Structure formats: C-alpha cells, structure tokens
Amino acid sequence: MSGDEETMRRAPRRTGGVPELSEMLTARELKAARTLGVADLGHLLRLPPNRYVVPGPLNFLGDMTEGEEVSAVATVRDVRDRSMRNRPGSILSVLIDDGTDAISLTFFLAKAHLVAWHRKNLRPGVRIHVSGTVGNHNGERQIVHPDYVVLDEDHTIDEAMRPIPVYPLRGRVTQAAMRQAFRSALEFAPLLPDVIPSDILREQGLPSLQEALAALHAPHTIDDTRRGMAHLAFEEAFVLQTIFAQRRAADELTPAPPLRAEGPLQGLLRDRLPFTLTQGQEEVAAAIAERISRDMPTSVLLQGDVGSGKTVVALLAMLRAVDSGHQAALLAPTEVLAEQHHRTIMELLGELGRAGRIDGVPEATRVRLLTGSQRVARRRETLLDVTSGEAGLVVGTHALLTESVEFASLGLVVIDEQHRFGVDHRRRLRTRGADGRSPHVVVMTATPIPRSAALAIVGDLDVLSLREMPSRRAGTTSFVVPETQRSWHDRMWERVLEEVRAGRQAFVVCPRINDADETEAPVAPDGGGAPRGVEETYERLRADPRFADVRIGMLHGRLPAEEKQRSMQAMANRELDLLVATTVIEVGVDVPTASAMVVLDAERFGVSQLHQLRGRVGRGEHPGIVFFATTAAPGSESLEHLGRIAGTQDGFELARLDLERRGVGDLVGSQQSGLHRTLRHLDVLHDSEVIEAARTSAAALVAVDADLDAHPGLAEAVDDRLRDADPDVERS
Structure with a gap:
C-alpha cells in the first residue's frame, strides 16, 4: 500500500460521528487494539498505560559506572551477531561511542527476524538515544537490552527524553505494535465529543479531553500524565454523579406519601x-x-456496623x-x-x-x-x-x-x-x-463503607451512618488459630465446650455444605487444604467423645424450609447448644446467649463475611469469643490478613481494609465482587474531593438541563455507561 493510499484509508469520516476503529487503524494496529477488549476510539484512548519509562538525565559514556541507570546520545560504530552456544538464537553486539568513551549494547534474540530488525535500525553511523543499566561482562562495560530511539528529523533528542508509555499486552502483541496503535488512534482524538462542559473544566482546572489524551499517550513530562489522569478520574465521577442527579430529579417529580405522624x-x-x-x-x-x-420519595442508605x-x-x-x-x-x-x-x-x-x-x-x-x-x-x-x-x-x-x-x-x-x-x-x-x-x-x-466510596457507588442515596455501638452489647474478641499448631487447635475446642457447659451456645461455620461440593466453597487466596463441609463437620462433632453431652444441630441453605425454621427456633429456644452452619447465619440471626464461634477455613471468607459472622455472638450480656481456624500456610498473606481482621472490631476500618485488598464492593447491584470493571480511573478511598466536586457540578447542571439536551457528549457518555448494565450505577 502506497503512502497516499494509507493516508486516504485513514482519513477521518467527519460526518456521521466518530469512525469505526477499523477505519482508523491498520490491520496490525487494529489487531493489537482488539486484544484490549475495546469497542471504539473513546474506550481505547481512555485506557491509560500501565506505567511509563522515564529516561534519566543525559550522561557521557566516559562517566558511567557499573549498576548506574544511564541515558546517553551516541553513534553506532559496529554491529555484530553470533549464535548462542547453549540455546537457539543469537547474541547481537552493538558498539557505540559519544566521543568520551565506547560501550557495548547486548541483545539476546531468539528469532532471526529480531536480529534483522535491530540491524536495520542500528546501522553504523546512526545516532541514537540509549537508556538502561550499566553492567559488566568479562571486565568490560555493557548495557543489556537497552531502550533506544534512532535520532532523525522525526525523532529529536527532546522527544527521546519524553516518558515512554508501557501498555498492557495480551496474546502475542508486542509493545511496539501496541504503541503504534495508540499513536495512530491519538490522531483522531479531536473527533471525540467532550463529556465535561468547558465551564466545569475551567472551574476544576482540568485540561480538555483532547489535551488529556495527548498527555496520557504522548506526554512531554510525568506531570503531563498526572493531568491526563485527573481529567479521566473527574470525567468518570462526573458521569456517575450525573446519572444519580438525573434520578434524584426524577424522584422530585414523583409524589410520595408524607409520613408526618408522631404517634401513637x-x-x-x-x-x-x-x-x-x-x-x-x-x-x-x-x-x-x-x-x-416530605411529599417526594426519599432514598436513604442506613449503614451501621454489626450490632449498631x-x-x-x-x-x-x-x-x-x-x-x-x-x-x-x-x-x-x-x-x-x-x-x-x-x-x-x-x-x-x-x-x-x-x-x-x-x-x-x-x-x-x-x-x-x-x-x-x-x-x-x-x-x-x-x-x-x-x-x-x-x-x-x-x-x-x-x-x-x-x-x-x-x-x-x-x-x-x-x-x-x-x-x-x-x-x-x-x-x-x-x-x-x-x-x-x-x-x-x-x-x-451492615457492611459500612467510607463516605467517598458510598458517594461513588450509591450517589443517589442519602448516606446515614450509625457509628456508636449500644453499651448493652458485651462484644467479642477474635483469635486466629493456625491448625498446624495442634495445641492451639485443641484449646479452641476446649473453649467452645467451656462456653457450652456454662449454659451458653455456640456456632461452627463451614465454607460449604458437604466435602464433595466444590461449588459451595469460596476460593482460598493462598495456602490451605480442601474446605470442610457442614454435613461432615456435624457428623465429626457428634462422634467426638468430648461433645457427647452437647446438643448439636445443623443448618444450611439446601434444607427444607421447615427444617431450617426448626433449627433456628431450637437455637432461639436454647434447645440446641451448638449449631453447625454455612453463612446462612451471616446476617440477622439473633441468639443473645450465643457466646462462641468457630469459623473453619476462615481464609476462604471475605472481610465483611467474617465481620458479619462474628457479629452473631456476644449480642447479650456475655462476651463473645470467635476463632478464625485456618489451614493457610505460615507466613502467608492470608494468615497476615486474618490477623488484621481479628485485631479490630471497627467495621468502617475493616471496610477500608477490604476495599484496599480487593476493590470496592457492589452495594447497589447483585454483584458483590470488586468495582474495577465499573470504576476504571477513580480511587474511591483517595478521590473523595474529586467525587464531591463532581457531585456538586452534576447536580447544578442537571438542575438546569435534566435531559442533557445542551450537552450531547455527556448524554452519550451517560447512555454508554448505562448500556454497560453495571448494577453499580443503577437506582436502588
């Protein structure tokens, strides 16, 4: 394909909206872009690089020392390659100098076409900008697999010193192909409609969308990349808060019965x-x-810790x-x-x-x-x-x-x-x-979340929090019990029996219904053996001589409704001493005389689950004791994580821990996993000011133009977000 043909094929279609990616990118570029799962130009350019390679300050080759991260401008003097001795492939050696000294660049290349590609670029007499770490081989300095840019009319030294984006890669796509795809796509950025109105951009001190995308994918400095990300974070918050503001406005048009009576x-x-x-x-x-x-519908999120x-x-x-x-x-x-x-x-x-x-x-x-x-x-x-x-x-x-x-x-x-x-x-x-x-x-x-997260996820709800615990609750103390420590394991069951023999009750919680049921057990992050089931645990405890005089019941979701009701009623009537159950008891179960709990395979449960479960004991006058029994490997992340959960009773602090560990929980839709698929740029733990500003701006805009008729770019972004069918932005 000639250069003119390529230019004509890539010419943007300026009528009928933004062209398809296939009309803007070459087949090779399109293949690279498609591996990222993007649907169109806007989605592609809003994907930021994973990181940037920032060349260090320029050095003279004569001043370089071993182990130093360096950057230099030099001329290629010699290029040689030879076969590797112990494996297929070649070693390419490139000698460069800058007038002060010379140094070798070394590439270990598995394929012949890679040798040919580097030889094509690194011809004797070519000036390059090179960066990497200085090493030593047989007493001579070298740089292994350096980054380099050939300097010519199109690539000056100023451009070579810019941060280099590093994109995520899928399949067999190379970084060079992915960078070229983004460079080509960036040429069409002016065709993308602005989502944030210009007056709001000025108020927030943000660049335009076109400037932000250029700052992300072709930055001059690292500060440029931060400005680009600031635009995307505010844009995401602004679209979400616009959706919520529209729904609040719609609520105000719907009458509701005013509930004003004070008694009796x-x-x-x-x-x-x-x-x-x-x-x-x-x-x-x-x-x-x-x-x-009020005579308009109210939507309130009442969040409070377990037992608040x-x-x-x-x-x-x-x-x-x-x-x-x-x-x-x-x-x-x-x-x-x-x-x-x-x-x-x-x-x-x-x-x-x-x-x-x-x-x-x-x-x-x-x-x-x-x-x-x-x-x-x-x-x-x-x-x-x-x-x-x-x-x-x-x-x-x-x-x-x-x-x-x-x-x-x-x-x-x-x-x-x-x-x-x-x-x-x-x-x-x-x-x-x-x-x-x-x-x-x-x-x-009962899964409290920080206010910034609440505004991001359930922005159409007024958030009210109960942070004070009633003094009438005795509370609980939690311990992590590694089951490799046999003495700890035995003492755990002795403590349960002590509570039962003192006239109180206990729960034993398992991650699944039976040992053979793989579908019921949460996946352990690391370490641990096969999870234990309710049915087998129930039988083991009944067969244990230590529990011979203990009245043991069983509860899980597959039991007939009447049997489940009998089990819970038996616990409430104190006809059972110990109940073996799944997480069906996680919320709402109130047995004031329950004072002990063992959670088996605790590493398989989430933070909020464990906190909810332990809230089932210590609800009356007797303090509760909870054991997180785990088969997680010593020194593992899971064991450390359980220790952090056991160490605090503050549900808000635990929610922060959970958010940091696995992403924001979905409090509005049916999914409970992380929000990373919905919130791509916002960090709800740290972007509280961004979310508050977006909420204020969106409310003011919707108050004037609820249908967004004067803001087609924003209307399109709202429709696009709703088409994702993510429950996180749906009305509660």
Whole structure:
C-alpha cells in the first residue's frame, strides 16, 4: 500500500460521528487494539498505560559506572551477531561511542527476524538515544537490552527524553505494535465529543479531553500524565454523579406519601423498649423521620456496623408510616433472615403488634410474614391482610415482589442487606405505592463503607451512618488459630465446650455444605487444604467423645424450609447448644446467649463475611469469643490478613481494609465482587474531593438541563455507561 493510499484509508469520516476503529487503524494496529477488549476510539484512548519509562538525565559514556541507570546520545560504530552456544538464537553486539568513551549494547534474540530488525535500525553511523543499566561482562562495560530511539528529523533528542508509555499486552502483541496503535488512534482524538462542559473544566482546572489524551499517550513530562489522569478520574465521577442527579430529579417529580405522624405507635414502642436508644440512633432516627415526611420519595442508605441497632431505627420509621395511615414493608434476602426479622419485630412490639387479638391493645397494628415456602392457606390469609390494609407491617422475601401481592397503601420500604437484591427487584417495590405515589425507601447495610466510596457507588442515596455501638452489647474478641499448631487447635475446642457447659451456645461455620461440593466453597487466596463441609463437620462433632453431652444441630441453605425454621427456633429456644452452619447465619440471626464461634477455613471468607459472622455472638450480656481456624500456610498473606481482621472490631476500618485488598464492593447491584470493571480511573478511598466536586457540578447542571439536551457528549457518555448494565450505577 502506497503512502497516499494509507493516508486516504485513514482519513477521518467527519460526518456521521466518530469512525469505526477499523477505519482508523491498520490491520496490525487494529489487531493489537482488539486484544484490549475495546469497542471504539473513546474506550481505547481512555485506557491509560500501565506505567511509563522515564529516561534519566543525559550522561557521557566516559562517566558511567557499573549498576548506574544511564541515558546517553551516541553513534553506532559496529554491529555484530553470533549464535548462542547453549540455546537457539543469537547474541547481537552493538558498539557505540559519544566521543568520551565506547560501550557495548547486548541483545539476546531468539528469532532471526529480531536480529534483522535491530540491524536495520542500528546501522553504523546512526545516532541514537540509549537508556538502561550499566553492567559488566568479562571486565568490560555493557548495557543489556537497552531502550533506544534512532535520532532523525522525526525523532529529536527532546522527544527521546519524553516518558515512554508501557501498555498492557495480551496474546502475542508486542509493545511496539501496541504503541503504534495508540499513536495512530491519538490522531483522531479531536473527533471525540467532550463529556465535561468547558465551564466545569475551567472551574476544576482540568485540561480538555483532547489535551488529556495527548498527555496520557504522548506526554512531554510525568506531570503531563498526572493531568491526563485527573481529567479521566473527574470525567468518570462526573458521569456517575450525573446519572444519580438525573434520578434524584426524577424522584422530585414523583409524589410520595408524607409520613408526618408522631404517634401513637412510635411513642408506645419507645416506652416499652428495654433499653435507651444511643445518641447516634436518635440522630439517625430523626434524620430519617425528617426525610420521609416530605411529599417526594426519599432514598436513604442506613449503614451501621454489626450490632449498631439499625433494626430499631428502621422499625421506628416503619411505625411512623403506620401512624400516618400507610403500610411499611421490610424486604430480606433469605427466609431465615425474614423470619428472624419477623420474630424480632414481634418481640419488640409485643402487644403493639397484635391487632385483632385479645392480647393486643387498641392502637396495635398487625405484622405479617410472607415467604415463598408458606402454606397456601397461611399465604392467602397474609395476602388478604396486606391487600385490605389490616397488616400495617409486612416482612418478607422476594415473595413480596410477585404480582399477586397488592398493598393497600405502601408508604415505606425497608430493604435489608440490599446488595443481595437485583436492581429490578428494588424497582418493583418502588412501584407498589397507592394512587401513583412512590413509597419512601430506606436501604440498610451492615457492611459500612467510607463516605467517598458510598458517594461513588450509591450517589443517589442519602448516606446515614450509625457509628456508636449500644453499651448493652458485651462484644467479642477474635483469635486466629493456625491448625498446624495442634495445641492451639485443641484449646479452641476446649473453649467452645467451656462456653457450652456454662449454659451458653455456640456456632461452627463451614465454607460449604458437604466435602464433595466444590461449588459451595469460596476460593482460598493462598495456602490451605480442601474446605470442610457442614454435613461432615456435624457428623465429626457428634462422634467426638468430648461433645457427647452437647446438643448439636445443623443448618444450611439446601434444607427444607421447615427444617431450617426448626433449627433456628431450637437455637432461639436454647434447645440446641451448638449449631453447625454455612453463612446462612451471616446476617440477622439473633441468639443473645450465643457466646462462641468457630469459623473453619476462615481464609476462604471475605472481610465483611467474617465481620458479619462474628457479629452473631456476644449480642447479650456475655462476651463473645470467635476463632478464625485456618489451614493457610505460615507466613502467608492470608494468615497476615486474618490477623488484621481479628485485631479490630471497627467495621468502617475493616471496610477500608477490604476495599484496599480487593476493590470496592457492589452495594447497589447483585454483584458483590470488586468495582474495577465499573470504576476504571477513580480511587474511591483517595478521590473523595474529586467525587464531591463532581457531585456538586452534576447536580447544578442537571438542575438546569435534566435531559442533557445542551450537552450531547455527556448524554452519550451517560447512555454508554448505562448500556454497560453495571448494577453499580443503577437506582436502588
């Protein structure tokens, strides 16, 4: 292909939008770009290099010493190659000098075409800029596999001193091919629409998109690369916050029932509580009450550590809905948790939750439980109470989302452990309000996250945090038990038995249901043997003479619903001393007399899982003791990681640890793994100021132009992000 033909083929199509990559890149360049999984020019150029090679200051060859990282301009004097003695390939030796001294450049090359390529570039008489580390071979200085640039009219010394991008590589693509693909793509950067309006760029002191991309892929200095990344980080935050701002604006156009009543149920509940709310609980309860009193839908994220008292705060809000003449629903991810919530609410309400019964009071409401495994007659009775409005409070699982469930007047939805629900699930509940009104939503999570992360992930929610722990909880102490230490292992089980024989209860948690079930066990990061299952552990403990007088039960997700209910009820009634279970007990299970827990193969669980699990003990007057039993190898990262978890009870600190270790958890969608596939440039732990600034700018822009008609580049970026179908940017 001639130069003119190549230029014509690459000429940008300036009508109809940005050309396809295949119209801008050669076949070789396109092949390299495709290995990165990019769809178009914008995606390609927004992929920053992994790092940059920065040439050091220029040196004279005569001043170079062994082990020094050097950079020099010199002339090629001689080029020779010979076959390697002990393996296929050649050694290419290139002698260069700069007038002060000479030095050899050495290349070990496996293929003949690589020798030919270097010989073509490094001809005698050619001036080059070379950089690398000075070594020594048989008493003579050399530089092995240096970086070099041939200096000519197109490549001056100033250009040779620029940072060199190093891109990720896939398959058999070379770094040279990848760099050429990005250089060619960069020529078309002016065709990309600006996402951030120019006035906001000026306010934030950011370069334009074209300048930012040039700074990333053809920088003059390292400072240029930082400016380029600053643009991409703000752009990403700005697009996310624009989506959230649009949704908040849409909420303001939808009416909601104002829940403004102060009693009587709220006051009566406070009077009968066996404890006093903490100052933090009072403040958060008041903040929620203020928000749900508005006539537009409120969306609140109520986050608090394990045992911080979220349920009581949520129950006060639910009673405010009932006092205001409406209904409230609490949605839980599992039947075990829904049943636990129902029992807890009934215990807290007492006679206040027994409307229509002889042991109720005149002001009482009716509390109903709806799950998928309920018998037909009970389900029909529950649905009738929900439809008629007789049930002021409804607790349920996904069964609440079916078309057969019709609320008389739903005013408030509380979603517990909402990261286990898909986006569509939550949206369906928001449409269940009466007379075209949308219920208020309070989302609860016991996996607290730093505020900057919360704004990045759930920016359409008001974030309220409970950081104060009720003094009535005895708390827990955690220990890591390497099972290679036999004495520690034996003492762990002795302590469990001591707690049981003192009249208290214990949990043993396993990573899967049975030893043969590979699908149930989380993958261990390093070390450790095969994970243990509930069924085998249950049988081993029952056969252990030390546990002969211990009443042992079993609980996992594959048991029939009635059997699961019997196991949990037996624990609650103190008919069991020890329960062997999977993480089905991770959230919501409340056994005040449980004081000991053993987590087997603890290295297979995540930070939040371990923290949630240990929150199941020490909930009453007796302090809890938790053992993270592990088969992780001594000195391994997993063992050190478990030690850090055991060393702190602060859920917010643990959340930071988790974020640093594996990325931001997905608190809005159905995925719980890292956000790296969604947040490509933002660091939510360190970019809090960027996220706050983007939130403010996006809110101001959407207030003026909610449909983004005047900002087509931003509208396209919003559509593109939503087409990714990442649940992290979906409405909660």
